[in-house]
Amino acid sequence: MKGVVEVNINSNDSLNSSTKLAYNFLNKVKPIQKSYQKTGSISNWADYKSDTTYSEFKTALEKAEMVNKVDARSVDKSAKTHIYINQNYTGSGNWNQVYDIFEKAYGLGMVDKEGRLLHGYEASV
């Protein structure tokens, strides 16, 4: 990645913006959960994350085109639980909006059956 200038026009969205909270769940919380469940530690979280950048994620949401029909489905249990616990126990963020983004992302097939953000949005959108 060194020396590569990314076109991250939206990378500096607020940490508490709904889109970033949704992205961070799909590409940080889920990999951490996977790593912990498989190894008892979060240190291997990167093995379960996607290379999809925040900008690619946001662009795909804005284009709203089907990414992968096979993976298109309703929001899974772990995403619902994430909304529930954060809506009730943490202060920041509009979690209703985050849920709407989950619905869109799952509906467009952007999350595979393993719960990982799909690679290669650039080719798909």
Place this chain on the structure above:
Amino acid sequence: MKKGFSLLTFALLLVFGLGIGSVSAEDLESSNLSIEKAFENLKEEYPDAQLIDYKPKDDENFTTFDAADPVTEVDIFSVYSDASGEQDTSGLLSTPEPVGGYTEIYTFILGYGNHYEYMDGTFIPTDSEEYESANTGVDLNGDSIIDGFIYGLAFNSDEVIPNGAKFEHRAISYNAPWNTMSDFLNITHE
């Protein structure tokens, strides 16, 4: 009817642990007023009241709440910047690539505690104008209980750490053993 009302009132007093407009255990202790004496005073107003010396059996000691788990892990696991992209920093002493421009640092803390962030030894308050903070609860095992938290910190690294800096995240458990854990990461800047 009046008698019934009196009994009901006393029952309510018992239900609410003699805590509302009555005498608490601490009050009794501080005023040297015995439970028996307090009960005699109460009986003047509520003649049918009975004093029951109830002690729960060992197997009746339960609660719907549990103490929050202590902090058992602090891991600065991810750094993103416009110049470097996202970097996995779990277990590392410094960022593999130098950061530049808009930068985000993410720490995972397993357990519950107070947490403190430092840049080159300077404490970062949550209301700092140079930084933006966020936190998200994480359920690791699907039981709908928060096991840990991800803390995010965003800033313009060109302005805040033009020469790089050592970032440290420290946590102190809310409960026993009230331990302190921390992780640090040397962040290099391009």
